Every structure is written in structure tokens, then in C-alpha cells.
């Protein structure tokens with residue numbers, strides 16, 4: 001199936017844009033904005049708004065149409081979990097299929113000081129009326145907080161024989177999160193922990209695809225709740241136990 | 246700006262009771278503060294006496310002197326610097342160079358105290374003249390462009406990491422209507438136990454606070470201000486491990502506002518509590534002497550706690566911040582107490598609660614330049630919804646006569662502001678401020694309505710909490726997580742080893758000067774309004 005953006009008619013390819021150019025606001029600047037949008041591949045470009053941000057910068061709002069289409073059938077993306085179990089269902093699942101408590105260690109790592117995301121997943125109270133992992137009877141959860149060095153997270157995980165390690169990365173400027181996440185995977189591999197425990201990452205700029213590319217078992221983005229992670233971890237461990245891939 | 250009568254029907258005796266509790270809470274802490282100094286207080290003192298510069302590896306001269314003093318710091322570092330100025334017969338600039346090249350000033354035999362005092366007087370006079378000059382300049386500029394503080398003042402941040410890029414963005418924002426520019430500090434600067442030196446271009450999520458960066462931005466804003474015919478205020482952070490030193494730099498370079506909270510460092514940066522309490526006092530004396538408005542950080546509580554459930558922690562902290570500031574000789578007109586619009590947008594009637602809480606703050610702190618912070622926690626990648634939330638925030642801000650309004654950015658959940666984000670934010674605020682200019686005088690609220698009841702409830706909960714904090718003592722209250730649900734042990738955290746009990750004969754001419762100028766210790770520390 002070939003798809004294109006939908007504005008007001010099927011296949012019209014309409015897109016809304018806003019951007020700033022380093023020029024003084026004037027007729028020529030607007031024309032430059034139009035041409036620039038054209039260069040991006042849009043035709044019928046309409047620059048509907050131009051505002052001076054200063055003597056040297058102008059902000060534009062523009063609409064354009066594109067001929068570019070995409071074959072949706074060729075798009076590949078797998079969510080870490082599709083059908084998420086409830087807290088109670090997860091507990092039942094662990095009880096019946098894994099028959100022991102799971103140990104999960106989590107932290108916001110590197111220089112990142114944001115705790116709210118990892119707390120939302122792990123702390124008793126949870127987030128948005130969804131309880132956190134500490135509340136799960138069949139899960140023993142350890143939240144190490146923020147600014148935790150990768151080494152410390154892994155040594156703790158080893159010490160408590162973790163089944164899964166959860167990493168939160170909120171700050172993404174200059175790709176610090178990529179560097180930090182890569183370092184963790186390398187460390188885990190060097191210490192031969194990679195096969196021992198699941199590595200899961202989450203954060204507002206994270207998704208399952210990025211996580212996989214970086215060598216993690218799963219990645220979760222905005223709007224994640226504890227049950228998503230718990231479902232993933234329980235099922236994945238079960239798969240591994242029963243030798244399925 | 247100041248409402249004549251309470252629209253929320255808040256009880257005056259209850260407000261007085263809450264203030265009294267805050268005073269009782271602060272008193273034992275103040276006793277500790279009065280008997281102690283810290284390594285950064287000593288460095289700030291040295292800076293105000295003229296110590297400046299750094300080694301080629303970037304170690305600041307005040308830090309070099311502090312390490313030379315080592316345990317002698319408990320008696321005050323000033324005498325060694327003053328003594329060296331006398332013994333070497335040097336100007337501060339000359340002496341600083343020699344120290345940066347390796348001169349140990351503690352090795353000189355101390356001359357008699359009389360000569361040291363004379364030298365101190367000369368240095369303090371110079372400092373006083375510079376700071377008073379800055380105050381006079383600011384006041385005359387403000388008087389020239391209209392005088393009275395408009396409400397609310399528009400506050401935006403720049404955070405590129407590069408001071409020269411910051412300048413471009415700050416000048417653009419000021420040109421569009423921003424009244425206040427805050428240069429956000431690079432991540433983790435608050436945990437450095439020194440202030441970096443010189444102009445910097447490589448910060449992360451913000452720009453290093455250095456004296457040279459202060460100067461660069463000050464000059465840029467003065468330039469834009471004179472073009473626009475408005476005085477543009479400059480803000481930086483004196484929080485972290487170097488509160489007093491950064492306050493000193495701000496006083497010297499004519500900053501107009503500084504973030505300065507009595508507990509933020511403890512709770513959100515894990516700085517030792519004795520250190521922070523002692524540092525905030527000295528830094529606030531400097532702020533007061535330089536007529537710098539402080540901004541406290543109560544908004545932060547609501548990023549880790551629920552804004553409805555924990556609204557009273559904000560008011561409790563404001564009252565504690567107020568008391569500590571009074572103790573540091575600060576008048577109410579310099580206390581930019583913080584609060585925030587952080588209620589979950591999904592909550593029914595959330596707007597009414599926000600409105601009530603903001604108005605409550607205004608009524609309880611009528612003479613204070615309140616700092617109101619925008620939605621951040623519930624901002625998402627849906628920038629359009631975020632823009633709508635910011636509009637309501639602007640509405641409440643104008644409708645309750647807030648003084649300093651930190652504008653929300655539609656891209657809050659995504660990145661530090663783009664040039665165009667700031668433009669959209671200012672456009673939104675100017676629109677709202679203008680279209681509802683007279684709104685505040687038009688409305689009253691039902692005596693038993695949602696808003697009046699909400700404000701009363703928050704005040705009651707605050708009194709309850711403050712009573713509890715008083716019973717336990719502030720140190721224990723922080724240890725048990727009563728603020729922001731974060732627990733900090735009293736002997737834990739960073740910077741504890743930099744706290745010294747003042748030795749007998751402790752000598753600090755800058756402290757003496759500040760206390761005299763601000764009349765601290767001469768009048769009773771009552772909850773008097775300054």
C-alpha cells in the first residue's frame with residue numbers, strides 16, 4: 001500500500017512546516033523560504049506566515065504538497081509488547097510459568113539526574129494509576145535512582161542475580177544517551193553478563209527499534225507503564241527457559 | 246499589583262501563624278549558620294576583596310588560596326590575603342598573578358591586626374563603591390524607562406552552552422519583548438566546588454556561569470536595552486556548591502536576579518544540608534547588598550511530587566525561604582518566591598486549582614516579586630496541546646498579578662528552546678497580557694466556591710506540615726523526606742567537608758561589612774516586612 005500525507009483529500013500529500021532562516025524578514029526572505037521548501041521536495045509551497053525574530057532571523061510557517069509516497073507494506077517495526085498483560089495477569093504468568101520471583105534492577109544512568117521516569121516504572125506508587133514494579137508480588141525490584149554509573153549498575157545487578165536490568169535515559173542532547181547506552185552494552189558483554197540478564201531501556205526519545213540497534217532486548221518510549229515492561233520481561237524469560245527463540 | 250483585600254477569604258491569623266511556625270523552624274538552623282563558615286564563603290570573601298584569575302590549568306586563585314589555608318580557614322582566609330597585599334606591597338591584580346604562578350601567601354608572617362584592618366577597610370570600600378555603583382546604575386536605568394515593575398515581567402531562558410550563541414538568542418528575545426534573560430547553567434556545574442574562569446563555548450544543556458560570561462551577557466543586554474529603551478534584566482544561578490561566590494560575581498557584574506533557594510541544593514543536588522544552609526545565608530547577604538532579586542525553586546517540588554496533593558509543600562517552603570531571607574537582611578521586595586503551574590492537565594477543574602493557588606501565593610506574599618513557573622512535567626511531544634497549556638498559564642499569571650513569569654516553551658518535552666520557540670512563547674504571553682489587561686479588577690470569587698475552598702485547604706495543610714516540621718526540626722524533616730519526598734541524611738551529601746566551625750577570633754571583614762550594612766543582628770529577627 002502506497003501512502004502519502006493526508007491533508008484534506010486522499011493522496012494530496014499536504015504537509016505543514018515551520019522553520020527559521022538566518023535572514024531579515026522581507027519579501028525576498030519569504031521567497032527564499034518558498035524555494036527552500038521546494039528544495040526539500042515540496043511543490044505548491046505556500047509561505048503563509050513570516051515573522052521577524054530579530055534583525056537577522058525570520059520564522060516561517062509554510063504548507064507544501066509532496067509527490068513522495070511510501071510502501072507501507074515494507075515498513076518494519078516491532079513493538080516490544082503488543083498485547084500487554086495486567087499486573088495480576090503478569091503475576092499469575094510468573095507463578096505458573098517461571099515459578100519463582102523475578103529480580104529486576106533499574107536506574108537512570110550516567111550523568112542523567114532525571115528520576116521521575118524510572119520511578120514511574122519501578123516505585124510502588126507507579127504512574128497515572130498504574131502501579132510500579134515494586135508493587136508486583138512476584139517481582140523483586142531494586143531502584144538505584146539517578147546518576148548511577150554503568151559499572152555500578154552492572155555490579156549491583158550481578159550481586160542480586162538480576163533477571164533484567166532497566167535503564168532510563170532522559171537527556172539526549174548531543175546524543176549522550178547513545179554513548180552511555182553503548183557503553184553499558186559493551187561493559188555487559190565484556191563481563192559476560194549479556195546472556196545472564198535482559199537489558200531494557202526506556203525514555204522519551206527511546207523506542208524498541210533504537211534499543212535493538214544498540215544491542216538491548218527491548219526499548220520503551222513515552223506513555224510506558226510498569227505492566228508493559230513486566231509483560232515483556234516475563235514472556236521473554238519464559239521463551240528463553242522453554243528454549244523458544 | 247497588590248490586591249487590596251483577599252479575594253479568597255484567607256484568614257489573616259492563620260497566615261500569621263504559618264509565618265510564626267516558619268520563624269521557629271528557621272531559628273535553630275540560623276544558630277548553626279551563625280557559628281559556621283564554609284570553604285566557598287571564604288572564597289567569596291576573597292573574591293570580594295579582589296582575588297580573581299586562575300592558573301594556566303584553570304584552577305581559580307580563590308581556590309588556590311583556600312587550599313593554602315587548609316585548616317586555617319576556620320579562622321577566616323581574608324587576613325592572609327590582606328596580609329600578603331601589605332607585605333608584598335602589591336595591588337590585588339598583581340598579587341593574583343603571583344598566586345596563580347605559585348606564591349603561597351600563608352607563609353608570610355602575619356602583621357599586626359591594625360594594619361590588616363586598615364587594608365581591609367580600603368578593599369571593602371572599593372567593593373562597596375562598585376556594588377553601590379551597580380545598584381545606582383540599574384535604578385537610574387529603570388527609572389528612565391518607566392520605573393515601576395510591570396506585571397508580570399517576561400522571563401525567558403537561553404541554554405545553548407555557548408555564550409556567544411546565547412547572546413544572539415538573548416538579544417533576539419529581548420528585542421521581541423522579553424524583560425528578563427536567564428542563562429541556564431551547564432549540567433552539573435552546581436556540583437563543581439569552584440567557579441570556572443573565562444568565556445566558555447562548551448556547555449551541556451546550558452552555559453558555564455563564569456564572571457567573564459556574566460560580563461559578556463551584561464554588555465549584550467545593555468546594548469539591546471538601550472536600543473529598545475527598556476532595561477533588560479539578567480539572571481544566573483547562585484545555587485550549588487558555590488552559592489556565595491556566584492552571588493559575589495553577580496554583585497560585581499550587575500546581575501539583576503539570581504536563583505537562590507535555601508533547600509534546593511540539598512534536595513535536588515544532594516549537597517550537604519549544613520553546607521547549603523550556611524552558604525545560602527552568606528550568598529543572600531551579598532544579593533541583598535547588591536539589590537539583586539532572588540528566585541527560589543519551589544517549582545521543583547512539583548516535578549517529583551503531585552501538584553495537587555503536595556501544593557502545601559510549596560507554600561511551606563516559600564515561608565521557610567522567606568524567613569531565611571529576612572534573616573539575611575533581605576527586604577520582601579527582593580524575594581522572588583517560586584511556585585508553578587504543574588497540575589495534571591487531565592484533572593477536572595485543574596485550572597481552578599492552579600488559579601486559586603497562584604492567587605493564594607499573591608495574597609500571602611503581597612510585597613514579594615513572585616516567580617511563577619510554567620507547565621513542564623506534563624508537557625509532551627504534542628507541542629500544540631503544550632501551546633494551549635501555556636496560554637492558560639499565561640492567563641493565570643496575568644490574572645493573579647504574578648511578578649516574574651517564566652514563559653513556557655511548546656517544545657519543553659523535546660529540547661532546550663529553539664529561537665522560534667521563544668518567539669512563539671513571547672507572542673502568546675504578550676497577547677494574553679494585553680487582551681485581559683483589566684481582568685484582575687473585574688472578578689471576585691464565591692466565598693464557598695471551589696477556588697476559595699482550595700486556597701483555604703492548602704493553607705491549612707501548610708500549617709499542619711510546618712507544625713510537624715517544627716516538632717521534628719528542619720534537619721530531621723529533610724532526613725525523613727518531608728520535602729519533595731526526597732530523603733537526605735544530615736551528614737551525607739556533597740561538600741560536608743567544606744563546612745567549618747568558626748574558630749575563636751574568626752575574622753571576615755566582608756561579613757562584618759555586610760552585617761552592618763544590612764543591619765543584621767542589630768534588630769530582632771522578627772518576621773518584619775522589609
Ligand code: B12
Nearest residue numbers: 113114115116117166168172173202203204224450657660
Ligand atoms: C522534571 C524535569 C527535571 C527535574 C528532574 C527531577 C527529577 N528528580 O527527576 C530537574 C529540574 C532536576 C531537571 C534537571 C535538568 N533537566 Co530536565 N526536565 C524535566 C522535565 C520537565 C520532565 C521530565 C519528567 O519528569 N517527565 C515525566 C516522566 C514520567 O516522563 P519520562 O521521563 O519520559 O518517563 C516515561 C517514559 O519515557 C518511560 N521511561 C522513562 N525511563 C524509562 C526506563 C525504562 C526502563 C522504561 C521501561 C521506561 C522508561 O516511562 C515513563 C513513564 O511513562 C523534562 C521536560 C519534559 N516535559 O519531558 C525536562 C528535560 C528532560 N530536562 C532537560 C534538561 C536539559 C535538564 C538539565 C540538563 C537542565 C540544566 N541545564 O541543568 C538538568 C539535567 C541535570 C542532569 N544531570 O541530568 C531537557 C532535556 C533535553 C534533551 N532532550 O536532552 C528537557 C526535555 C527539558 C528541556 N526542554 O530542556 N529536569
